[in-house]
Amino acid sequence: MSAFLLKNASVVCFDPISIEDCDLRIDQGKVVARDKTLIAQENDEIVDCSNKLIFPGIVCAHTHLYSALARGMPAPKQTPTNFHEILKYVWWQLDQALDEETIYWSAIAGGLDAIRSGTTTLIDHHASPKAITNSLSIIKQALSELGLRAALCYEVTDRNGLEGRNLGVKENRDALASSGGLYRALVGGHAAFTLDNTSLKMLADLAKEFNCGVHIHVAEGLLDEEDAPTRYQMSLVERLEKTKVLRPGSILAHCTHFDKEALRIAKMSGCWLVHNPRSNMNNSVGYAKVSDFGPRCALGTDGIGADMFEEAKFAFYKSRDAKTSLSAETVLSLLAGGQHLASEIFDEQLQTLNVGATADLVLFDYPSPTPLSAENFAWHFIFGMSAAQVSSVMVAGRFLLRNGNYQTINPAQAMEKARQATIKLWEKMQQI
Ligand SMILES: [Zn+2]
Incomplete structure (x- = not known):
């Protein structure tokens, strides 16, 4: 070297x-x-x-490389009118269409964007329900060709039945077992509203076994917050606490609808809270109480590229607009938080x-x-x-x-191959 x-x-x-x-x-x-x-x-x-x-190096604390080939894709067959419909008509159509080839080119395309933006670590949350097995190995292969650092996970959900759930858990387990070098794994879960208590406990048990965190969407939209009292007669944070998903090192993406008490419980559990302002604005899900996130907080793009300069600016301007006025120092501390989070995951000084x-x-x-x-x-x-x-x-x-x-890839050739793969991906989406 x-x-x-x-x-x-x-x-x-x-x-x-x-x-x-x-x-x-x-x-x-x-x-x-x-x-x-x-x-x-x-x-x-x-x-x-x-x-x-x-x-x-800058850290993106929550992203979805699988969405890298989504830019410019045809409009959904039905126009979403709320967050659940955005998931149903857009992202759950895209992830169903992913195969081994498009998982690979998504990771390459997203990785190129990260490098150009000075983002050296990606904390990724992956879903490809028709190609679960080996999906994390494919992402790891693509990112290792580029030379990027990443913490990967597969987002387990009940929405594809027990077999889909179990394959997702196994994919996380395999990635955890083969962690090393520039790659680590966490235990991925989609969100509490698509996971029953047995599934949430499976994630927590796996995280305990490998002494790592659960990486999960939390209270992104009101749907997640409202589901827990309706189906389980308890609040979302209580449900996550009871099932032991809240544990040191868990990454709670969004927390848009967490009130002060829920944030306090999450913080007490040693979780990391990740703010994704551009995604929250794009999905019209509301604005998180970022000023109450505490010291273990970071910024993510939620799949809207990997440009953390841009994400930081949106965090700043959104807070101004919402009259909560985070200072520039506070916004920079979110980026520092990402570096601390990566240091914790890799047990190396990355901050x-x-x-x-x-x-x-x-x-x-x-x-x-x-x-x-x-x-x-x-x-x-x-x-x-x-x-x-x-x-x-x-x-x-x-x-x-x-x-x-x-230095590690010919970008023009890679983009051309990514475009070819994208054409097939978009055609496949039309057939779902
Ligand atoms: Zn996300």
């Missing part, structure tokens, strides 16, 4: 926010030295980072670029017309920074993007 000496950079950390002019030496996938001036060692490749910021940290990092062109400091960095992030300024991206000491050029 190559060793690199990154010279003359401004190294940024999101939590606590700091900026330091220094050199970084990267070897064997780790930051092995950090100082004002480092001397190149034999075999070091020197990379001049003058006028560049370097920060730890800093201190000595000993894993070399997942972004080189960023940012010739600011105004002074930049640790005190105002978060405001620069919201008002001045975008994925367009991502210059180079490294995961575990390997460049995946260098000066704007992909």
Whole structure:
């Protein structure tokens, strides 16, 4: 593996926010030295980072790579009028049509987007009911060709019968058993309203067995919140608590309709809460009480690409619009939360670029017309920074993007193959 000496950079950390002019030496996938001036060692490749910021790789804490081939797809046969119909007429049509080929190209297309945006870790939530077995291996294969880091899971649900549920659980188990390197697994569940208590307990038991979290949609729409009292005579949070889905490391995506008490219980259980502002706005499901999410919270795209600069801006502007006014520092802390979450899942330092940290990092062109400091960095992030300024991206000491050029894949060829696969996918959707 190559060793690199990154010279003359401004190294940024999101939590606590700091900026330091220094050199970084990267070897064997780790930051092995950090100082004002480092001397190149034999075999070091020197990379001049003058006028560049370097920060730890960004994490998307909730996404669906399987939706990467959805952009521009034909309108659904029936126009959805609520969130449940959006699931029924759009996403549950798409996931039914996925096969091994389109799972692979979805992961490649979504992964290309992540690299270009400086997103080095994807926490993915996958569904392909007609191709469950090996689906996570296929995603892992695609992402390993690109060199991205990911925590994968299969979203178990009861909506495809017991056989579908059991295959989903087995797919999670197989992924957990083969975790390692750049890949980890969590236990995936769709949402409580499509899982009975036996199924929820199966997920919790598997998570306990592998000492990991359950990754599940929670209170995204009112439907999930209303289902628990109607069918189980208890609140959604009580149901998740009773079935032990709430456990340290569980990822609760959305929590749009959780009140303060439900949030308190989720936080007490050591769960991570993930805000997905663009998706929530797109589905008109409401606005989560993000300011009550506490320290274990992060941002996700929910499958709308992997551009976390854009997601952060939406988190900021949505809060302004809703008059809850999250500060830029709070929004940046959501991105820092994603890095902490990834550090926890991988048991590696992915939130800093201190000595000993894993070399997942972004080189960023940012010739600011105004002074930049640790005190105002978060405001620069919201008002001045975008994925367009991502210059180079490294995961575990390997460049995946260098000066704007992909290093591990021919993007034009990959896009062409993805388009060919998409044509078949969309035709298949029309026949469902
Ligand atoms: Zn989701």
